[in-house]
Amino acid sequence: MDDRFIAVDWGTTNRRCYLLDGAGTVIETFRDDRGVLAVGQQGGGPEAFAAEVAAIRARLGDWPLVAAGMVGSQRGWALVPYLSCPASGGQVAGALHAIDARTWIVPGLSDPRGDVMRGEEVQLLGAVAAGLAPPDALLCQPGTHCKWARMEGGAVASFFTSMTGEMFALLRGHSLLAEFLNGPVADGPAFRAGVDASADGALLKALFGVRASALLGLRAVGDSAAYASGLLIGSDVRGAGVGAGREVHLLADPVLGALYTAAIAQCGGRSHLIDSHAAFVAGIVQIRTQIWSLARDC
Incomplete structure (x- = not known):
């Protein structure tokens, strides 16, 4: 059985698409400016995002697809509820939103004290899964909105922005x-x-x-x-x-x-x-592996 799949880190202004195998080897990747705002400016709605995913599959192959980031926001393909911290990779995988039998959106996380993230959670979980950070650690993701996350036992225990x-x-x-x-x-x-x-x-x-x-x-x-x-x-x-x-x-x-x-x-x-890209790949592979495991258990 071919275990290849497509992962999309779909942000507000840009997105990065990966064709991966089950071990996390990057077979092909590309980055463009087709973030959720660009899709929204051309009409938005589920049909527009479905067309974008069809174009991605036309380029990378007709594989299962897991998308993370702002694609799960009110501006994206579907509004996916946040998963409350603490949250492990298995819990994130169990809360995926299924668009169809071969397409899923990662839920994003919320902190009970009043904070949210979409997309960063994949990097956080992946950093630990890949051994780039220890299971108990303070992680920081600098940027426009800097995320500080406390990891405990490999799970995202809490965070703030x-x-x-x-x-x-x-x-x-x-x-x-x-x-x-x-x-x-x-x-x-x-x-x-x-x-x-x-x-x-x-x-x-x-x-x-x-x-x-x-x-x-x-x-x-x-x-x-x-x-x-x-x-x-x-x-x-x-x-x-x-x-x-x-x-x-x-x-x-x-x-x-x-x-x-x-x-x-x-x-x-x-x-x-x-390396944030390596962390994202490791995180999305962990989530994809959990999808396979859940499917076998059903």
């Missing part, structure tokens, strides 16, 4: 600080000064000081963006309780990974960078 990346984008594009935030953002003296300043806990005060320091010549205008980024990321890291000796496993691209690695080290912690 910080609007770190979105806040920086808003400040850079629409705030009083905008004209001062055109410089580069990279690990260096200005970024680390921002991380250091975040220890005061007075983030709003410090952000206004970004403009004032530039106007008074206390900091070069070109360093303002890196300093503001350090303030935000430093606040994010400290808010997650990262301190002396704390281990953090980062699912991040190299650019954000370098910034969070620097901030975590400055706060006394230690980071481990994980």
